[in-house]
Amino acid sequence: MTPDDLSRLETPDMSGNTPSEPLAPRSSWPKHVAVIMDGNGRWAEERGESRILGHRQGAESVRRIVEHGRRLGLEAVTLYSFSSENWKRPKPEVDALMTLCAEHLVQERPTLLKNDVRLRRIGRDDNMPEHVLEEIARTEEATAHCTGMTLVLAINYGSRAEITDACRSLCQDVKTGTLEPDSITEEHLAGRLYTAGLPDPDLLIRTAGERRISNYLLWQISYAEIHISDVNWPDFDEGCLNRAIDDYASRTRRFGAVPEKSSES
Numbered sequence: 001m002t003p004d005d006l007s008r009l010e011t012p013d014m015s016g017n018t019p020s021e022p023l024a025p026r027s028s029w030p031k032h033v034a035v036i037m038d039g040n041g042r043w044a045e046e047r048g049e050s051r052i053l054g055h056r057q058g059a060e061s062v063r064r065i066v067e068h069g070r071r072l073g074l075e076a077v078t079l080y081s082f083s084s085e086n087w088k089r090p091k092p093e094v095d096a097l098m099t100l101c102a103e104h105l106v107q108e109r110p111t112l113l114k115n116d117v118r119l120r121r122i123g124r125d126d127n128m129p130e131h132v133l134e135e136i137a138r139t140e141e142a143t144a145h146c147t148g149m150t151l152v153l154a155i156n157y158g159s160r161a162e163i164t165d166a167c168r169s170l171c172q173d174v175k176t177g178t179l180e181p182d183s184i185t186e187e188h189l190a191g192r193l194y195t196a197g198l199p200d201p202d203l204l205i206r207t208a209g210e211r212r213i214s215n216y217l218l219w220q221i222s223y224a225e226i227h228i229s230d231v232n233w234p235d236f237d238e239g240c241l242n243r244a245i246d247d248y249a250s251r252t253r254r255f256g257a258v259p260e261k262s263s264e265s
Contacts, residue, residue: 024249030202039208039232084158116148123157166192
């Protein structure tokens, strides 16, 4: 990217015009984008509205970002929808979130099919309402043949629990003698994670200006680039995603190595 491009990235477009895609060359875009969707409640409280309305508005942002990600040709988008710690929230809010999740799955099923998007859910089933699990299963089954993009919903998800479950699975194999402890590799463990078969995220976005990982994809984001957006999730739109991708494209990913010097330097 040129200095002018970076300047445009750092300066929001106040005209209301949103570029149809990021400025950076497509070859530099991430393949898998993970998002921590933060700020729904804050968005509502700033407007004197209920937190539930903020979550409903946040669901509209999910639709926008999934459709835009599909247009951009992303391979996968993973959304942190409900953490294993979110059960600590007031019961009326949790119940409303679960109802909203089930409603949204029913409403968006035709849109996912139209856009050739496959749904996949990661997380434990413990405590999950049966009707929500049923709608998730129906949507996963209906979209199983889709190949355009994978939408991963992390619901009742916690990364420490995921890694614990993966270790338990490996221990069972060791116990039965089908796997030797000394032969266990990173690939073995990765293959037992909920995300097995998916590429690791290249880019992690967190909204509402928060700067925490919050027990999200701890193994998978080991080398992801992190983009912090000050925008609350209900206001996060196509332009925000474009800017996050341009921010990602402006960086040099080293993976622990020293980048080679240009032959022209």
